[in-house]
Amino acid sequence: MEKEALFKDILSKDIIDKNILESLCFSGIPDDFNLRPSCWKLLLDYMPLKVPERNESLINHRFRYQTLLHSIIIDDNFIDNEDKDHPLNSHPNSYWSSYFKDNEILLQINKDVRRLCPHMQFFQRLTKYPNSETLIEGKSLTQRVHMSLLRNESLTKEKSGIINLSLPNSRHHDFSNNNSTNENEDTIKCQPHDKVSNNHSSKQLSHLNFKEYHWEVCQRILFVYAKLNPGQSYIQGMNEILGPIYYVMANFNDESEKIYAEHDSFFCFTNLMSEVRDNFIPHMDIDKDHGIGAQMKRLKDILLQIDPDIHAHFERQDLKLHYFCYRWLMLLFSQEFRLPDVIRLWDSIFSTTDKKTFCLYVSIAMLTLIRNQLLKEDFAHNLKLLQNYPNIDILKIISKSLEIEQQVLEINGSSYKDSKRESLPDQNPFI
Structure with missing residues (x-):
């Protein structure tokens, strides 16, 4: 009820502070109201x-x-x-x-x-x-x-x-x-x-x-x-x-x-x-500077930073990220989860300043959450697993995505942080 009151309060103002709205929405918009x-x-x-x-x-x-x-x-x-x-x-x-x-x-x-x-x-x-x-x-x-x-x-x-x-x-x-x-x-x-x-x-x-x-x-x-x-x-x-x-x-x-x-x-x-x-322009599939081709390159770099073991395992198996991540990123994960989970995930994606980058963190989170399975299985099993992602709590994935983001910022020595997550206390309600 308290969360509903926060939403109704911000939406009732003559001029809505988008940073505060994004902070509220990132942690999930109530379904019942x-x-x-x-x-x-x-x-x-x-x-x-x-x-x-x-x-x-x-x-x-x-x-x-x-x-x-x-x-x-x-x-x-x-x-x-x-x-x-x-x-x-x-x-x-x-x-x-x-x-x-x-x-x-x-x-x-x-x-x-x-x-x-x-x-x-x-x-x-x-x-x-x-x-x-x-x-x-x-x-x-x-x-x-x-x-x-x-x-x-x-x-x-x-x-x-x-x-x-x-x-x-x-x-x-x-x-x-x-x-x-x-x-x-x-x-x-x-x-x-x-x-x-x-x-x-x-x-x-x-x-x-x-x-x-x-x-x-x-x-x-x-x-x-x-x-x-x-x-x-x-x-x-x-x-x-x-x-x-x-x-x-x-x-x-x-x-x-x-x-x-x-x-x-x-x-x-x-x-x-x-x-x-x-993401929907075909010739950008292989363009490493623009479009989804560039996202794939960034995704590979982030994976190497966050989990070099998974990265090396995929290299040995010749399991390319675009075999499964292409669909994840192109369709904003709409094919990987049930519709209620997709809607909840989109609450967070829509609330980010850089939607494409946050989608990369979500992708890395999805990989690291099943790393034990990935590291012990062969190419065929892993490809099937990643193309039919297991049923994992969407809040756990979002929480892990925030952890990934923080790790990337620390590794790269960046002080940038999305301001909306500092607009309200308890910025990560999932941890």
Whole structure:
């Protein structure tokens, strides 16, 4: 109860001291009092620290997101026939080429979000607040995936330069729960929708009966993000970053806030991705100065400092850190622990000034906590163990991470210490 009072006190101030907030959140946000959505919005720099500015900022951001939805999902599909080029136009900037490319991205997102947190049913349940404004002539993005029997690879270019149109062999594959596909249907059903029909009663009925699963909301968020970031687009794994954020926002007890779970999740996800997006850039895998390649190099150096025995054992076995740590760091450990533990760990990660460095300490902590097993086993056993990390109390891992951080600072003779951990007494409640 005392901890709840501390959170409510800091959140009630006109201007929130972020150092104090981070110190509180680092030691864990109470699960029982529904404080986490507000705290994460503040930690991820989505919600202003000044309370008087908060309401206007949220209104503007939510309106902006709804505008983006309309622009990206609705407007792009309602183009006059005379403004569309030929479906066989292979120019990369052509309307149809862009449409087919979007469908490829959407298909990958669709596959990934359906697998979100398979150990729990949340993402397979219907949301209380479906976003019916994103319907195109009564059809959702998911239905667009189901209808996309034609893909880019179906456009084949011969040596002569002639482009042939062919139906893929897998045209009857159904990614939905509805198996009512007409197998005798040979019509290609992938064309974008033309202008809205005049049948208003049919449209109103579609909106009235519209239902949506939580994974479909995540699908829409990721598609919008991909369209806004064409250089990076969508990369497998981004769904695992979005999943916990959306879960927290969609479980807000305040109904007036829960209705905007999609909007708020989009901006929190975008802000977090701005810090970790280098992890999702493929050519940075081997770059030792930037991106996840640089993190791997730092991780190896820290491991040598903290536990040279594990480092030497891995060298003898030729067990490379990227065989297992690549996923740990890229997905912020979201695949290594149960969702409640991931959320608790993210309380601490979001509360650090340097998220990437703290993730390195978490990785070293995970290794040292199972060092006895690692040192006595062979390559195959160790790889399996590290790719299926054992069930260890997440608080123990966070506590060990702080110990690792202190050791690194002492070894390097650094006096730097994250100020937020000195804002309140009992900075490490786990020891």
